[in-house]
Amino acid sequence: MRFYEYESKALFRQRGLPLGKGSLARSPEEAKRAAEEIGGPVVLKSQVLSGGRMKAGAVKFADTPDECPALYEAIEPILVNDQKCRAVLVEEKTPVAQEYFVSVTWDGRRKLPVLLFSDMGGIDIEEVAEKHPEHVSKTHFSTILPLTPRIAKEAIADVGVTGSDLNRLTPIVFELMKLFLDYDLTLAEINPLARLEDGRFIVLDGHLDLEAEARRRHKTLLAELGIGEDETRQAREPTEFEIAGRKVNEADHRGVAGNVVQFDGNLGLVIGAGGGSLTLFDAVRNHGGKPANYCEIGGNPSVKKACELTKLILSKPGVEKIAVMMNVVSNTRVDIVARGVIKGCIESGKDPAEVITIFRIPGAWEEEGFKILEKYGVEYCDRSVSMYEAAGKAVAKMGAA
């Protein structure tokens, strides 16, 4: 989950990283006041969970505080890659001599954290790596051996930095590496890290991503930063439908029936499990079907959970019918899902035989499941019908409707 720039900087400040003067503005007046306090030229930056702010016009410069309210009003409504502006960060405009790039992330191939450092910051690092590989260093480091500054020093020296710059950069880069491991981050990036004309270094922009799985470990930090428990910080804001899906999943600890993602089609999908859902979603689209949602069931959810998920999907505007499909299941019981889905249809006031286009969940307890489906006249199939074919049957029924 991504942090806003101002949140990242609050954490940087806690850890003693050098930052310029600045404060957060939530209104045009606050923007003006912030500029007055700073004194001198300022930069106004949209606080948004996306890169590409400059290009989108969401970063502007002001020479005097009086210019700030109008600039705030210009920035605030701009969507950057569909992301809304939460506030505007007003910071002193500093005379920069050189920009550096530093980032720590995970390398899934080496299974280690990797430190990237470049003395050509401020621009797209992938481009730098391609055109000027000698200006980018890549250094893996251990997660179990003690972390010491020499790794940072070597990474910086690798691109040819020496003298007092090397000594001033080392503790900054080292701190970022520590921060990365201490807070279970998946990305810790400072870009640009600026050397000012007077030789000091300051962090101009930063980007931190906390791993969702580690949220529980960092409750104190999240509370300090004011990040609510229901903030997912995904690539887009969750919809009401998606929030409701999460509630269905969390209401009962048995199995998974959730992870719903909203689409705008007419065929509701009750699908699973992790890989099966991806496979089935592709299959429905390949047959020309229009999914109303993505979702995942697995890990043997209770009847109630499968029922509630079905009701939620059937209640979504535009959903005409549903398809219930999974890969061959091992630990999820076919009969329990069948029972839950049928119950969900009935409680939604629908005839299961009408509204369920196809039920394709083969595997554990399938005979019992198929008996129940037969009783309600629901069309089902076993593993002899492939996932792709089952999706085709579902889509065909939508065409006939």
Added chain:
Amino acid sequence: MSILISKDTRFLIQGITGREAVNLTRENLDYGSTIVAGVTPGRAGRDVYGVPVYDSVRDVVKAHDTVEGAIVSVPPGFVKDACFEAIENGVKLLVVVTENVPRKDVAQAVELAKLRGARIIGPNCLGIISPDEAKMGGVGGPAANTRQAYRKGNVGIMSRSGGMTTEIASTLTAAGLGQSTCVSIGGDAIVGTTYAELMPLFEADPDTEAIAIYSEPGGRMEAELAEWVRENDSRLPVVAFMAGRFMDEMKGMRFGHAGTIVEGKEDTTAEKIARMEAAGISVAERIEEIPALIKARMQASRASTQ
């Protein structure tokens, strides 16, 4: 033969008294696996389906001599230490089934495993099966269901999805193609053992004649496999199925497994398919195409070696 496990592989289950682990124990015993002991701190002296429970892996090793494998089925926050405990007590093969383990913990366990010459499969996986020999993990579910889907034979399976491991095996079995060993490698961004790291084992296994893999968006594992196949001039034909093609247009969104987020161009299915095909890996559009592709490739490679 097979890779990683056979019916003689002796393993223990960490967290054996947990709900999921109790099921695992029964399913694995029923399938013919050799479970030496279980571990749950504070529960020494009990048993789960006749498997004795100990407080620590050290106690298991004292009572039963060296144990080759361990299934780790403990809550996410305890996984790292459970792995450390198994590794430091001489266990060489760990199957971590737990989901939602933070990446740093996985990386730490994997790093220690590497130092000690141990191997981790998972986390967030259903484990390993060498059909008609043994299984280690939840793969295939109850023994009867497992026997229905898996048959002994010559195709190795590697999959980032546990469920799709069984779907592919079941499809192969129906087409008369049995399996040597199937490995659910886990769906997280960092897993203990990748496709490319399993390839040398399959390559060295005389019973494996072809490989089927399930892959999805996110990460560089398919690129790594493609490189391995090219650089090592693998004798094994590889057929891949790629799920989640719709995600290419949905950068930054998370669907399915934790490891699927598309962050850069290299993470997309289009890019992965191109890389694999360039390395001579056949990419199936649908699961049901896999058996025919494998048969054709196996025939071609037999013809070329004769």
